Amino acid sequence: MRQLQTLIAIADHGTFARAAEVVHITPSAVSQQILALENEIGVPLFNRETRPPTLNLQGMQLLETARSILRQIQDTRAVITEGRTIGSFSIGSVRTSAIGLLPLAIVSLRKAYPELKISLKVGLSAALIADVLADRLDMAIVAEHVGVPRSLTWEPFIREPLVVIAPKDTPHEDARAILENVPFVRFRSLVPLANMIDTELARLGIVTQDTAEIDTITTIVECVAAGLGAGIVPDIALRGLSTPLKVVPFGDPQIYRQIGIVRPGVSPKAAFFDDVHTRLMNLAGPYGVPTARPRSDKSASGPAGAPA
Incomplete structure (x- = not known):
């Protein structure tokens, strides 16, 4: 986990030195972790001819896997700790007139989960769906869209x-x-x-x-x-x-027109996604659309399977 966290830090912050600050170790320790990771994988992960070194094709492939692995570990930890809501949760949204509902929903979520850091990214539908698919976003708010992969689900909260x-x-x-x-x-x-x-x-x-x-x-x-x-x-x-x-x-x-939530089809965070959906649906007033899936028995203010 430490090696994968370090790999992600390098990719996100550009240099070994900056990654060292982020993961709170020395630059030499960063280099040692990456060398150990490369030895275990069996291939170089960086182009060392460049300064600073950059991820090569194998490194980019492992980076996506690393993000997915760490996200799954966080999700599992959430279930094991009975839904304790710590860590981060990332939401993407298109530029829509209904985006005004999202800040209100996020504020209510922060009150319900004070230890949870919630971030918002605004972009285009296709890019946001790709980010959810690649685990760069936990969920996205998009209009009814024909390009949702089968591994994801889209569920409207407003019509x-x-x-x-x-x-x-x-x-x-x-x-x-x-x-x-x-x-x-x-x-x-x-x-x-x-x-x-x-x-x-x-x-x-x-x-x-x-x-x-x-x-x-x-x-x-x-x-x-x-x-x-x-x-x-x-x-x-x-x-x-x-x-x-x-x-x-x-x-x-x-x-x-309908706007809904794009999210992983199967996730330990299912009850938390339901909570987000319920808050957005309630804020939509008479145009709110209830979820079509069976709901958790947990209350909306504290679902099991929330992010860790």
């Missing part, structure tokens, strides 16, 4: 309707009239929601008068509130908005 928004004094009353006659602030981004909106507009044969292309939902809401034009957003994006807007359903019938 929210899409709505057309426009300035309050807009004379038109239905979605088609608003979208065809009011300047349109289009959501332009490489995410499933943008494709969902464009697909429904095309299906309905609605031709918009684009005045702007924006890559974040919150900015679209701000632009519409300022009077720039109309837009299409998830309903939750309007939560807490002080400016009154005209809001009508989008789609025929109204369409919904």
